[in-house]
Amino acid sequence: MEHIRKIIFKLGQTELTKALKKKKDNNFDYKKYIISNNLKLSDEYIYLSKEYGYNQFNEDIVFKSLDKLPIAGDDNLCPIGIIYGWGKGENSLQKNRKIFLDQIPENYFVFAEGLPGDQLCINQIDQKIYYWYHESLENEGLYLVANSLLDFFKSLHLNPNSEIEDDLEEEWFSDDF
Incomplete structure (x- = not known):
């Protein structure tokens, strides 16, 4: 759990926006929900959901998937x-679990968004992380991203393409032009 906190800090932190803060419920009985839905979620994931639920990274953060993703370029990077x-x-x-239960196999637990409409999931059987591509055919849209939640967080890094765009924008709007 400490590893995840350190990784998030190193990546530039996350932000709980004002609009999302209103939706976060620290008093929600997640233990009861987990038991009543027969979910098998790791302690690391419970920590992530409680501490960083409803958060977004302050920087343009991407991950590199183990499987080739249909939405990724040659570098196989995808935003979170x-x-x-x-x-x-x-x-x-x-x-989100309720929305996707009829589209994603039941043993996958949605925990974050990839590209709009796509989901990051935890396989409750082996705790591996998968990417669900929403435009794929039924039962064909899951791609292995990482072998564990910690491995997933270790794969996160600043999008190398965003630095190029920032430099171009600064140059374009500089006083020299």
Whole structure:
């Protein structure tokens, strides 16, 4: 758990926006929800969901998948969006689980967004991390990203392409032009 905190800190932290803060429910009985839904989630994941649920990275953070992703370029990098949390509304773990139960096999637990519409999931059987591509055919859209949650977090890094775009933008809007 300390490893995840250190990695998030090294990546430039995460932010709980004002709008999302209203949806986060620190009093939600996640233990009861886990038991009543027969979920098998690691302590590392529980820590992540409680501490960083509803958060987004402050920087443009990407991960490199073990499997080739259909949405990734030659570098096989993909962005991570919001980390879902326990609470209310569209970014809650409970609502997203309910939305995707008929599209993603039941033993996969959605925990974060990749590209809009795509989901990052934990396989509850082996605790490996998968990417679900929402435009794929039924039962063909899961791609292995990492062998564990910690391995997934170790694969996160600043998008090398975002630095190029920032430099171009600075140059374009400089006073020299």
